[in-house]
Amino acid sequence: MTRSYHQIESFLKRTGGTAEEEGNVNYHDFKILVVGAGGLGCEVLKALAMVGFQNLTIIDMDTIEYSNLNRQFLFRKKDVGRPKSEVAAEFVMKKVPGCKITHVVGRLEDQPLSFYKSFKLVISGLDNLGARRWTSSTLCSLVETKNGEINPNTIIPLIDGGTEGFQGHVMVIVPKVGPCLDCIISLFPPQKTFPMCTIASQPRLPEHCIAWASQIAWENPTINTEFPHGTKVDADNPAHVQWVYEHALQRAEEKNISGVTYRLTLGVIKNIMPAIASTNSLIAAQTANEAFKYATGCANNLDNYLVYYGKDGINTSVESLEKKKGCLVCDMQTMSKSIPATFTLQQLVDEISDDPELQVSNPSIGLESGQIIFVSRGPLKEQTEKNLGLELPQLGVKEGEELIINSPAISSPIFLKIHYEY
Ligand SMILES: [Zn+2]
The missing domain is CATH 3.40.50.720 (NAD(P)-binding Rossmann-like Domain)
Known part of the structure; x- marks a missing residue:
């Protein structure tokens, strides 16, 4: 019928x-x-x-x-x-x-x-x-x-x-x-809330690992031997945040997920909402x-x-929202960013993840010459991770350099022009 x-x-x-x-x-x-x-x-x-x-x-x-x-x-x-x-x-x-x-x-x-x-x-x-x-x-x-x-x-x-x-x-x-x-x-x-099923069994993002640590591991007395059972995670208690951060990091390593930071941990703990x-x-x-x-x-x-x-x-x-002039996706232009010349690659990675205009996590970053200086996942991860502690000029990032940033979040690369503040 x-x-x-x-x-x-x-x-x-x-x-x-x-x-x-x-x-x-x-x-x-x-x-x-x-x-x-x-x-x-x-x-x-x-x-x-x-x-x-x-x-x-x-x-x-x-x-x-x-x-x-x-x-x-x-x-x-x-x-x-x-x-x-x-x-x-x-x-x-x-x-x-x-x-x-x-x-x-x-x-x-x-x-x-x-x-x-x-x-x-x-x-x-x-x-x-x-x-x-x-x-x-x-x-x-x-x-x-x-x-x-x-x-x-x-x-x-x-x-x-x-x-x-x-x-x-x-x-x-x-x-x-x-x-x-x-x-x-x-x-x-930056989104900090996730369905429980994803958190429990199908983590894909660093946030999922943090939510797992703060909701599931924290409540489990065999994992959480440090704080009395029934204690609520308190985002204002640094010992609590540190505990969650460490356990999230451990889970992220097991699941081969990168990007768990102390700052992100704090963000996730502060905002948990059901569907x-x-x-x-x-x-x-x-x-x-x-x-x-x-x-x-x-x-x-x-x-x-x-x-x-x-x-x-x-x-x-x-x-009625308007198109953004210079939108990185639909009005392809280069975005500029001013940062201290003492910035390490790790600080840049955190910065582009936290920047409300960019919100790019798990990036891979390349220079104009085509040289790749960081890849957050896959076989090149281990090789490029040692660069995270280095300052950008040490990695060959010149004043006015246009970094090419790829991320699983968007389907085409972002061009980010770096200016140093002295
Ligand atoms: Zn757009």
Whole structure:
């Protein structure tokens, strides 16, 4: 049995009254990619299917954990251990006849650009800024220009959803035409909150290791023999922070993750927040509405950033954010940075991670000559780590040198011009 959408279709065909235009009723085959099959991604997938999109793809690298079941409602106990994207696709296809969902199990970065090019629209329902930023920068890189004119056929919009506790946002990104995520990156404080399942079993970021140390190891009396059981981690107690830092570092080494610093530890401890299922539903519903408006043309899209605050009463507002001149992703220019000439490479690495305009962690850094001075992961890590203690001039970084910085966070390199303060 194929689901009937005649009510939606009569809505799209309406004329008169306040309706300005007829919408396109042939939107069912509009090809959409949903990025992420966690709490938010599952809601997005369901909402899209319910509104009549029948040509969907969902990508996620994770498998289902027992701890997901409380809020990732497409998963059952029997699904634990199976890929999230596969189970989510199966479930929604069963509930919504006629809807075809392709699932991909894997990392975003491992898909070829031709994969992303094959969609008309991408929706991100991800739990971390890094992957959302990567998605946004990849879609920006797909836009082709000729004689300074954008080729509109190469534009694939991104509807970016995000939630944190009672708070959420939806942003409609039209790459190179409007602001991208990097244009507004300074609005997002470096993210310090993570789902418990990631912390417990699938750490990928230094922050995950710190959250593990401060939440799981700290509560475990066989690991934490130093402080009495029941003591809360106190961010203002240096002995507590030091304990968490040391255990996070140890876990990071075991998992081959770099970037755990004392400062980052302090940031993570100060800000721990749970995911709330109903906030996910609200934000997912709005992303699906934006997709529906875009695919049918029945109404104007959000321009361009909606914020939802549910913590003190309810508040939503829409802001029309602007493209940032010189954005490192969509308006490719070199960024300049003034630093003391006595700065070590480690201090530079910390600086670019903490800088609200950059927020680049796990970088690899090269000189104009092409010489690589630091790589935070992989086989070159060990070889270049000894450079961290050296001052930049000792490494051959000259006044006005343009460093080439690559990071898993964005799909194209950042050029950072170094000026020394004397
Ligand atoms: Zn931008």
